[in-house]
Amino acid sequence: MSDKHTEIDAHSGVETTGHTWDGIKELNNPLPRWWLIVWYISIAWAFIYMVLMPAIPALPGFGGTNTPGVLGLSDRTLVAEKVVAMNAERSVASQRLMAASLTEIQNDLNLQQFAMAMGESAFGDNCATCHGAGGRGAKGYPMLADDIWLWSGTLDGIEQTLRHGIRHEGDDATRFSAMPAFGRDKLLTSSEIDDLVQHVLSFSDRDTDASAAAQGSTIFAVQCASCHGVNAKGDRNIGAPDLTDAEWIFGGEPADITASISNARNAHMPAWQDRLDDPTIKALALYVHSLGGGE
Amino acid sequence: MNHVANPPNAPIPPPNPPSLYERRKQIYPKLAHGKFRMVKWVVMALTLGVYYIVPWIRWPRGEGIPDQAVLADFAGEKFYFFFITIWPQEIFYLAGLLIVATFGLFLVTSLLGRVWCGYTCPQTVWTDLYIWVERAFEGDRAARMRLDNAPWSLNKAVRKIGKHIVWLIIAFLTGGALILYWHDAPTIARTFFTGQAPLTAYFFAGMLTLTTYFLAGWMREQVCTYMCPWPRIQGALTDEYALNVTYRYDRGEPRGPLRKEQGFEGRGDCIDCKQCVQVCPMGIDIRDGAQLECIHCALCIDACDDIMTRVGRPTGLIAYDTDLAVATRAAGGKPVYKLLRSRTVLYAVLMLAISALILVGLAKEPTFDVNVLKDRSPPFVQLANGDVRNGYTLKLVNKATTARDTMVSISGLPGAEFEIIGLSKPDGAQEMELPLEQYGVDRFRLLVTAPAASLPHRSSLEITVLDPVTGESHTRSAAFMTAGAK
C-alpha cells in the first residue's frame, strides 16, 4: 500500500511519508514534544525500576530466582509485615477472646461481636468453599446450620473438630472411624446391599419393598447396628450418622445409599490448627456454633 | 497504489489557517475604590473567617463522640453539623442540603446575576487575596507592568520571590485548613507537624496547596472563562429582568475623551478613560455588553463612579441594571423592574419547601433504627424433628449517646419460636431483652423456628423492637421460607 516516494506537502509544508490511501497522503509530522519527553522519561524510569525492584528472572548467580532489587522490596514480605501488624492490632481483643469462656463471651457484647466478625470472615475464607456460605452445606459436605451433627455440636466439640480435622493423616487426635466398603470389598453381595438399602429407607418412613426390607433388617443387625445403633440413631463418638432423619449428607436416593454402602464414604476434613492461629479457631468455633445448630 | 493528484476542483485549504490557540494575556487589575470594593473586602474577611474558625468550634456531644461542631468523620462514617448528626443511611439529607443550595444559587442568579461569582466564589475570593499580596509586593497596575517589562534585577527578584513565598504560605494555610474539616482540628494541627498524621491528610493538604497556588496565582480568570461550568449554566438561568452589572449605553454614548471647556451637551457621559477596563480582573470591557467572562464583581462600577464624580456627572453610568431597562430608556420609555417573577417565586418556594422537609425529617428522626436481613444462604434449615428454621441478621442502630435495653418480639407466624444467638431467653417468653451499645451499630442473629407442616413456600412475619422507656418502637416485616409448595 505504499511506495518510497516522499515529497513536501504544498499546504502544510511538511514532508509526506510516501504512504497514500485512495489519494490521501500521510504527513510525516514529528511527534509532539511533550509526548517524546514522557516517553524518554518512561524509558529511563524502566531502567531505574529494574535496579530498584525485583526484576530479571533466573539470572545465573541468583540461585534460580529473580534479581531482588536494591530496595529489597517484595510483595511477600509486605504481606507478611501487614499480617504481623494486623495481629498486633487485634492482639488485645484476641487475648481476651482466648481467655474468656463461652458464657463470658456471651455476656460481653463487645467480645461476642468481635468473635462473630472474625469468625464470619475466617469462615468465608476457609470453610465456605466446601460447607457453603452460611454453612448451607452441599452434597458430601454437611450443613452446619441445622441441629444434626455427625461428631459433636457443642462448642468444645466443634473446636476439637476444627483443630484436628476428620480422618486427617498425621494428627493423632483427629476424629477417626472407618466404615467398610461392603460392596467393593465383597463383604456383601449386590442383592444383599439392595435389601439393605430398602431397610435403611424404611427408617425415615420412605416407600420400600417390604419383603426386601425385612431381609435387609437381618443384615443390618449383623453388619451395621454395631456402629449405627440398633435403632439406627447413629453414634456421635464415631461419627456414625443417624439414619432415621431426613438429612442425607451424600444424598438420600436409593442409588446414593447403594453407593455409600458399597464404597463407604469416610470423608475428610483438614486439621485447621496447622493453618490457623488459636484465636481464629476459637472465633470460628463460636461462629459455626452460632449458625443455628449449636448445642 | 499510485499517487493520485488532487482533483482539479478540490477546495484548497487556506495557506495559513488561523490558530485555534489563544495565548493568555497577562492582566494587571488596578485597585478600585468605592462601595463595592468595600463590600468585597468585608465578604472576603467574612468568608475566610468562617473557613478558618469553624473547625475550631467545639460542641460537646457525649462520651467518646467527636466534639467538633462541624466535622466530616469518614472513619466513623458520620457527618456532624452542630446539633445535627448525619448517619450514613441518612446521607440524603446532604443531597437535600445541596439541592437547597442549588436553588439558592438559582434564585440569587435570577435576581442579581452572578453575585456568587463576583463576591463569594472561592476562586474569586482567593484570587482577590492573591492580587492584594501581589500589589503589596509589586505595586499597583502601572508599577507591575513596569516591573514585568524591566530586566531582571535584585529589586525585581526580591519582589517576585517574596510574592511567591507569601502565595505559597497562603496556599498551604488554605489546603491545610481543609483537612481540619475531616479530622479533629486540634489533634491534626499537632500531628500534622510531628509527622504522625495519616497519609491522606498530607496528600490532600499538598494537593490543595498546589491547586490554590496555581488557580489563584497563575490561572486566575482562565479558571472562570475556560474551566468553570457556571458561566454556561448562568446563561440558562438569567432572563431579561435579572439585574446584572451593565454599562448604560443610553447615557454613555456617544463616548469620547473629555476636552477642557467642552460640556456634556450633545454627547454621552462616557469619557473613554478606560478605568473600567483597567480595574477589571477579567481584562474585559463592560461597555461591550454582557459577556461570558464577566464575573460581575462590580469593580468597574466603583471605577466609573469615581470618574463620574470627578467630572461632575451623576454616578451609575455602570450599575446593576438590565439590558431591557437600558434599551427601554434608550428608546425614550420608562423601564420596568420585576423582582417577583414566576421563576424567582418558584425557586424561593422550592427552597423553602425542601428546607422545611429536611427540618421536619431531622426533627422526627428516630433515635434508633432496625434493619432485618434475611439469610440468603441457607434460605431455610430443616431441623431433625421436621420444623423449619430461618435465620435473620438484626442490625440495630442506636443514635442515642447512652446505652439502652430494648425488647424484641415477633408476630404474624403461628406457633413460631425465636431465639437470639448469644442471649438467653426464658423458655416460652414472648419477648426478650436486647441490649444496645451507646451510639453505634449492633448486629444480632435471630433464629425463628416454626412447625413447617402448614406453611407455604413463603410467608412473612413481623419483628418489633421496642424501647420500653421512651415507647419508641420499630416493626419490620421479613420473609419466612420453607420447602413447602410455591
Ligand code: SF4
Ligand atoms: S470608567 Fe466610565 S467613563 Fe471611563 S471608560 Fe469606563 S464607562 Fe467610560
Ligand code: SF4
Ligand atoms: S466587567 Fe466589571 S463586573 Fe465584569 S468582571 Fe470586569 S470589573 Fe467585574
